[in-house]
Amino acid sequence: MKNLNSVFAAYLIGWAVFFGFSLTVAKRAASLKEELAQLKERLKDSAR
Amino acid sequence: MKFFSDTAALLQKEIQAEFRSHELLTTASIFILIVIVLFSFTFDPTSAESKQFGPGLLWLAFLFSASLMLQPSFLKERTNDTLSALRLAVGDPFAIFLAKLCANTIFLLVTQLLLLLVFAVFFNVNVLSIYPKLALVFFLGSFGVSTTGTALSAVSSQARMREVLLPILMLPLLVPVLIPSAEATRALFEPEHALRWDWLGILIAFDVVFLTALWLFGEYLLEE
Amino acid sequence: MAKSAIYTLLVCMLMAASAYAAFYVAPTEVTMGLVQRIFYLHAPSGMTSLAAFLVSFVGSVLYLLTRKPKWDWLAVSSAEVGVAFCTVVLLTGPIWAKPAWGVWWAWDARLTSTLVLWLLYVAFLILRTMIEDADRRAAVSAFFGVFAFLDVPLVYGSIWWWRTQHPQPVVFTSAALDPTMRKVFYLSWLSLTCLMALLIRQRYELEAAREQLRVLEHELEAR
Secondary structure (H helix, E strand, O other), X not given: OHHHHHHHHHHHHHHHHHHHHHHHHHHHHHXXXXXXXXXXXXXXXXXX | OHHHHHHHHHHHHHHHHHHHHOHHHHHHHHHHHHHHHHXXXXXXXXXXXXXXXXXXXXXXXXXXXXXXXXXXXXXXXXHHHHHHHHHHHOOOOHHHHHHHHHHHHHHHHHHHHHHHHHHHXXXXXXXXXXXXXXXXXXXXXXXXXXXXXXXXXXXXXXXXXXXXXXXXXXXXXXXXXXXXXXXXXXXXXXXOOOOOHHHHHHHHHHHHHHHHHXXXXXXXXXXX | OHHHHHHHHHHHHHHHHHHHHHXXXXXXXXXXXXXXXXXXXXXXXXXXXXXXXHHHHHHHHHHXXXXXXXXXXXXXXXXXXXXXXXXXXXXXXXXXXXXXXXXXXXXXXXXXXXXXXXXXXXHHHHHHHOOOOHHHHHHHHHHHHHHHXXXXXXXXXXXXXXXXXXXXXXXXXXXXXXXXXXXXXHHHHHHHHHHHHHHHHHHHXXXXXXXXXXXXXXXXXXX
């Protein structure tokens, strides 16, 4: 059964890498969306 | 053909520049010597072990030296923007690459063959009887190092932290040169002095692949 | 929007199913026992990372030929995803090796090649951070991307031949896969490939958004 722990650990670590990657990208995408929204506001303001 | 005369002219320029200053050959040779001496402190250089570890250490020293020595290849063309002048002067931009990589192959080969003699003295290995075969292995290896190193010099000269970036780019890429070269050299050091065409085959494949890739895509590196 | 949510759900279900299969459906291997089950994550991750690097290579070549930024976005996105999958291979390898052979690392051909591959593509990503100008960065890294991928078969070939000359007892695959094992393996491979596509697209959209930001910033400056 000890060896099953290794298998669990491997899958946990593997999934952590994939999830961590996706999460990092998602966070950067969210902050970028905010910046984009702000910029669009400023452009609308300067157009007036 | 204009291409070959361009390449020959540029090659002559590169070699003459080095002959005048001797910078590259001198510093590269001293660097390899220092690395060999330092390596020899990390294990007992008796005759038996030197034949085992020696070739690998020798080629490591060559690779480290090359990753420093090839840096100026394209970097020096940034001062006074001589690169633009070169691009205007030649018909095919590949002539610039070919000339530089031929010059660099010659420089690498000269330093290597020289230091091989020093290595032979330090580690008590008889290299004179196998010198021609060793020269072949060193030539194929140097050509691969030079082709990739010259191209990557053009790459790193456009980036920040280029002094440490060039080795980072070059060394993993050159694993398929390090392994066959070290193994073929080791096989030559052995009593049978066998020339291992399986390893040389990989070196030749590497040289052909990367020379072709440089020919196809090199011009994109030289744009403004 | 709904389509991408459905696809994400599908990928999650596939990943869960393949994990379940690896733990409970696959028969226990005779020589290595339970720990061999790591194979169902370890081996397909390696193959998927290669697939991601192939996509990156295509992106690099197409960028050099067409100069359309979207190919550069594809090249960097798939390179990053490839490095992620490569990392999984390099982390699960030692977790498998320690119980199975008593060593954390064995210079086995596949693992060593994966390590060199990881270094190569990390170098690619580092190169990108060292060039500010977007167009230069795209062209220069595309060139290195081409070189890097052309190196892949040579790295695998030379390391494999080197291991053949100096063999050692550590082997990271089961020699012959029984039919159930093979099905579990394919399920795992399918789920990881779908995950790869999902992650590449997610990263690609981030890159596209950054370009949008850059364009808007330029517009604002122009006023």
